[in-house]
Amino acid sequence: GDSWGIFTFLCAALCNLPALPALNCTEELGAGQSIQKTYDLTRYLEHQLRTLAGTYLNYLGPPFNEPDFNPPRLARAERVPSATVDLDLWRGLTDNARLAANYRAYSRLLCYLRALDGQAGTAELRHRLGHFCSSLQGLVLSIAGVMSSLGYPLPAGPAGPPAPPGAPVAPNDFLKKMDDFWLLKELQTWLWRSAKDFNRLKKKVPPAVVTLRLEA
Amino acid sequence: ESHIQYERVGADVTMKCGSMDWDAAVTWTANGTDIDESHLNGSYLILKNVDLTQSGQYSCYEGSSWHLKYQTYLRVGLPPKEPVLMCRSNSYPKGFYCSWHLPTPTYIPNSFNISVIHGTREMVCEKDTFPKNRCHIRYLQLFSTVKYKVTLTVTNALGKNFTTLTFDEFAIVKPDPPESVVAKPVPNNPRRLEVSWQNPSSWPDPESFPLKFFLRYRPLILDQWQHVELSDGTSHTITDAYAGKEYIIQVAAKDNDIGTWSDWSVAVHATPWTEEPKHLTTEAQVTETTSASTSSFMPPPTTKICDKGAVVGSGAVAVCWTAGLVLAAYGVLFI
Numbered sequence: 001g002d003s004w005g006i007f008t009f010l011c012a013a014l015c016n017l018p019a020l021p022a023l024n025c026t027e028e029l030g031a032g033q034s035i036q037k038t039y040d041l042t043r044y045l046e047h048q049l050r051t052l053a054g055t056y057l058n059y060l061g062p063p064f065n066e067p068d069f070n071p072p073r074l075a076r077a078e079r080v081p082s083a084t085v086d087l088d089l090w091r092g093l094t095d096n097a098r099l100a101a102n103y104r105a106y107s108r109l110l111c112y113l114r115a116l117d118g119q120a121g122t123a124e125l126r127h128r129l130g131h132f133c134s135s136l137q138g139l140v141l142s143i144a145g146v147m148s149s150l151g152y153p154l155p156a157g158p159a160g161p162p163a164p165p166g167a168p169v170a171p172n173d174f175l176k177k178m179d180d181f182w183l184l185k186e187l188q189t190w191l192w193r194s195a196k197d198f199n200r201l202k203k204k205v206p207p208a209v210v211t212l213r214l215e216a
Numbered sequence: 217e218s219h220i221q222y223e224r225v226g227a228d229v230t231m232k233c234g235s236m237d238w239d240a241a242v243t244w245t246a247n248g249t250d251i252d253e254s255h256l257n258g259s260y261l262i263l264k265n266v267d268l269t270q271s272g273q274y275s276c277y278e279g280s281s282w283h284l285k286y287q288t289y290l291r292v293g294l295p296p297k298e299p300v301l302m303c304r305s306n307s308y309p310k311g312f313y314c315s316w317h318l319p320t321p322t323y324i325p326n327s328f329n330i331s332v333i334h335g336t337r338e339m340v341c342e343k344d345t346f347p348k349n350r351c352h353i354r355y356l357q358l359f360s361t362v363k364y365k366v367t368l369t370v371t372n373a374l375g376k377n378f379t380t381l382t383f384d385e386f387a388i389v390k391p392d393p394p395e396s397v398v399a400k401p402v403p404n405n406p407r408r409l410e411v412s413w414q415n416p417s418s419w420p421d422p423e424s425f426p427l428k429f430f431l432r433y434r435p436l437i438l439d440q441w442q443h444v445e446l447s448d449g450t451s452h453t454i455t456d457a458y459a460g461k462e463y464i465i466q467v468a469a470k471d472n473d474i475g476t477w478s479d480w481s482v483a484v485h486a487t488p489w490t491e492e493p494k495h496l497t498t499e500a501q502v503t504e505t506t507s508a509s510t511s512s513f514m515p516p517p518t519t520k521i522c523d524k525g526a527v528v529g530s531g532a533v534a535v536c537w538t539a540g541l542v543l544a545a546y547g548v549l550f551i
Binding site (some may be wrong): 067199200 | 355
């Protein structure tokens, strides 16, 4: 209905943002340091997500906030890009393919997260979601920066409307919550995967930055 | 023919002498020893409130002919309590293993059955030959959002029990401790110790899945550890060791991004280089000092050497002095 049209429009508008050429500063840093920054960003986001997910799942209520909650994957959840991959396939990815997969995934995840923003319960929750979306947007831009500095083209266009026009919005409240649950799960898994992706990229593009922290 | 029967601790057991009538005259033996008639009810043997010591071979002989009519092996035991199950990936991303044990013994044979379910797929956990209560699984996919559900069922003749573990791929990642930890003094540096180690050999791909390390060290005579976290490399130089003191050093490892820290490595001992006269071994000197100063902080031998003026150069004097001052300050603190 109307809400679906608005949703689609919003996504199309928001999803065009990552393609903006705000890349001057990252190009100067060089690929090595850009990769390090991107890696650091994924770690930061992963940490932020832990708190955010906890709060959001509590808002959804049981069973979504139960630690053992282990629902089967429904077909509709396939819209959210999955980080799951065959081990040998993952190892064999070219740098370009690796970066592109990350870029595409986060662009779409960002889109879905922003849709979440408008409907979340408390002002506190909406504020947190908003902050996280900004950071996630930063990650997408950072990945774009790395691709650009390595001479790779950005994957064609934004994700577009996340579902074909005929696909139904969640028909009931419970399924809508399931969608939210899987979105957060996939996002968390992608952040774990990205840390490994960028680790691999770090080794290939010198120089690696060594960090040493002394703790009493 | 021989039988075997399992009974629960505290149960009352009635043994029949095979096909003999109740009023037949029989003699029962337990492990070859005659059993007193007071335990008999006719030709039945009654054992009340059995305990573990009553396990053994029970035989029944016909009264006059002394023919063996019936024989059974009694095993007294317990049904299994809820087993303890642990799953861990020390070889990420290759796979993980699960190991289990019973919290209390059952005293009779037990069999274990393990099932691993990932989403809709049932996976096969290959049993290890050694140790026995362990099996391993290879990951088919990486970065999975679906949890693994492992159920262990233990069964024996007296009952069964089970336990279940549900976890995410990342949650169980815990490497083995670093290997070949070596600590050496640095020549002409009385406050330094050079520590090096290797990735645990069970970690299959440190290139793509790098480990970070946590090093802890303290002189034997103090209880408080010092810590250093290292995100790169497999060596580190300690630069603030107390001159002449024997140190204990350990290292732990963790995947850079996921999972938990390994257990601490085997501890290594080392003493920083000291400028000692050649006829006394450094070890003996240090052992003497260490045993003498267990209760209080005594001025270490190096300050005496500094006072005597037997130094190599001005740099060494400065180090000696600084070491002396630092140690004196700590000595005051600890009094």
